[in-house]
Amino acid sequence: MKSKHFPKSFKWGVTISSYQNEGAYNTHGKGPSIWDTFTNRKSFKKGNGNTATDFYSNYKTDLDHVKALHLDSFRFSLSWSRIFPEGVGEVNPEGVAFYHDVIDYALKIGIEPWVTLYHWDLPQALQDQGGWTNRDILGWFEAYVNFCTKEYGLKVKTWIILNEPMSFIGLGYFMGMHAPEKKRLKNFLPAAHHATLCQSLGGRLVRKNVENAIIGTTFSCSYVRPLNRRVIHKKAAVRIDALLNRFFIEPALGMGYPIDAFAGLDFMSKYIKPGDEDLMPFDFDFIGVQYYFKIVAKFSLLPPILFATEVPAEKRNVKINAMNLEIYPKGLYKMLEQFNTYSGVKDIYITESGVCFEDDIEDGKIQDKNRINYFKKTFKYTLKAIENKIPVKGYFIWTLVDNFEWAEGTKPRFGIIHTDFNTQKRTIKKSGLWLKSFLSKRK
Numbered sequence: 001m002k003s004k005h006f007p008k009s010f011k012w013g014v015t016i017s018s019y020q021n022e023g024a025y026n027t028h029g030k031g032p033s034i035w036d037t038f039t040n041r042k043s044f045k046k047g048n049g050n051t052a053t054d055f056y057s058n059y060k061t062d063l064d065h066v067k068a069l070h071l072d073s074f075r076f077s078l079s080w081s082r083i084f085p086e087g088v089g090e091v092n093p094e095g096v097a098f099y100h101d102v103i104d105y106a107l108k109i110g111i112e113p114w115v116t117l118y119h120w121d122l123p124q125a126l127q128d129q130g131g132w133t134n135r136d137i138l139g140w141f142e143a144y145v146n147f148c149t150k151e152y153g154l155k156v157k158t159w160i161i162l163n164e165p166m167s168f169i170g171l172g173y174f175m176g177m178h179a180p181e182k183k184r185l186k187n188f189l190p191a192a193h194h195a196t197l198c199q200s201l202g203g204r205l206v207r208k209n210v211e212n213a214i215i216g217t218t219f220s221c222s223y224v225r226p227l228n229r230r231v232i233h234k235k236a237a238v239r240i241d242a243l244l245n246r247f248f249i250e251p252a253l254g255m256g257y258p259i260d261a262f263a264g265l266d267f268m269s270k271y272i273k274p275g276d277e278d279l280m281p282f283d284f285d286f287i288g289v290q291y292y293f294k295i296v297a298k299f300s301l302l303p304p305i306l307f308a309t310e311v312p313a314e315k316r317n318v319k320i321n322a323m324n325l326e327i328y329p330k331g332l333y334k335m336l337e338q339f340n341t342y343s344g345v346k347d348i349y350i351t352e353s354g355v356c357f358e359d360d361i362e363d364g365k366i367q368d369k370n371r372i373n374y375f376k377k378t379f380k381y382t383l384k385a386i387e388n389k390i391p392v393k394g395y396f397i398w399t400l401v402d403n404f405e406w407a408e409g410t411k412p413r414f415g416i417i418h419t420d421f422n423t424q425k426r427t428i429k430k431s432g433l434w435l436k437s438f439l440s441k442r443k
Contacts, residue, residue, distance in 0.1 A: 002441055004441055004442045006386065007386065010395075011394030012394065013072065013074060013114065013395070013397070014073075014397045014416075015075040015351060015352050015396045016062075016074075016077075016401075017076070017120070017163070018082070018121055019052070019119070019120065019404070020052055020403040020404045020406070021055040021403050022052060022056045022082075023056050024056035025050045026050075027056065028092070029085060030079065031081040031082075031086055031092075032081060032123070033079065033122060033123055034124055034172075035049060035179045037180070038178070038179035046407070046409025051424075053401050053404075059105065060105055062400060063109060065401075065428070066111055067110065068436070069416070069435055070442075071111070071397075071435075073112045073114055073396065074112070075116060075160070077119035078115060078116070078148060081121065081124070081125075082095035083096055083148065085123070087123035087125045088143055091147065096151060103115075104155070114158045114160065117160065118161070118198075120164075122180075132169065132190075132191035132194050133173065133187050138194065138198060141201065145161075146205055156210075157210065158213075158216075159210065161198070161199050161203055161215070163290075165192070165195040165196070165199065165217075166220055166244060166248055168195075169188060173188050173192075174187065178406060185264075185267060189267055189268055192247070192268075196248060200279060200282035202217075203217070204282060214285045215285050217252070217287065218289075218351045219248055219249055219290065220290050221245045221289055221291055221339075222294060222295045222331070223294045223330075224294075224295045226298070227297065233298050235299070236300070236308035236309075237297040237308070239261050239306055240295060242261030245335070249342065252281055253342055253344035254344065256280070264305030284346070286347040286393065287339065287347075287348055287349075288348075288396075289332075289336060289348055289351065290351055291332045291335050292321075292325065292352075292353070292354070292355070293321070293325035293326050294313075294328035296310065296316060296326075297309070321355050321357060322357055323356060323408060327374065329380075332378050336392060337390065340391070345391075348391055348392050348393065349393055349395075352396060353396075353397065353398060354371075354397055354398035355414065356414045357370050357413065358413070359429075366429040366430060368430040369430070372430060379438075397416060397435070399414045399416075400415060400416065401415040401426055402414065402415035416435060417432055
């Protein structure tokens, strides 16, 4: 397999996010986000994103690396609280100017900017009013998206509305593992429904404000298999698949929530107001698939309603990454197949895929053989999908530089470029050099 085997129009990009990379958490008028609050509390022991990779100061260096590695697209997110410090109201001109600078420099060196409007860092001022559980977020989000699309829409043509709604809602408003540390269905259900509405609301605003816009949204997904052939485990896998892989895409396609999978989702009706079902769908130009690991499901009495749980990868004698999740590149192909079964899906982009390992340093160099093998396999399955008429139009690597990996801190390293968090020195890993060689042959 060589890069020239891919269509000439195929996009090769890399993805970062505002909180994980920018740093400058209280600089030039930026307001606090829920992640600033979460990581700066005394009980959190894995560091914070106050500096992160200091993209705020190093954006030209990082974009130069994107260009040098022969990538053509750069996906990044806007920090809502850098633009609106209080979430709504007064605009922060220095925050607005920063993103103009990033976009302008990307365009100057021939890199296409892709903007993600929301990548998890909700302004703390809005969380103080209930955050995603408060239906008022529809108005807050509308004002934010309306401003951003009018401000940057002449320069940016590809827009992503939400990054992985199941991740930030499930981990932040049900399991309490991520900011803002909320738990229980009473938080999850309204937050999930409001995210569904905002997903399509954002799409409609981009369509209205940006001429010739290409609009998408992204979904986290995991390839789910039952523990064995027993019916109870098969049904458990169906429920987990519905929650992780179907929950947000099906409403966007006009199919409603996947209540067929398990009765517990009927509780959503409490939060669905008259007219909402007409507001949930949007005709996206593409969807983003974000794949990292496989899940093996089994029946369990806990949690209730779902009655299913995951069998930990470290107990299954499989290859795992630095976060103890199963490495299963073929699962990417399986998920591309699954999303392609929806008649409403047009184009598909792999908007994130990557793997984290501890650095393999030999003779002072980062060898990175495992990450190279991962990319070789996922690129192979991506090409197989294209050959089988699945409309995959691009692959965005997670991520450019080792960054602040949310609740896991800086230990998991996903970057194709090593970050020394003490000095902010960047060193291209062997995986980055391999990628550069791979992409150089497509010309």
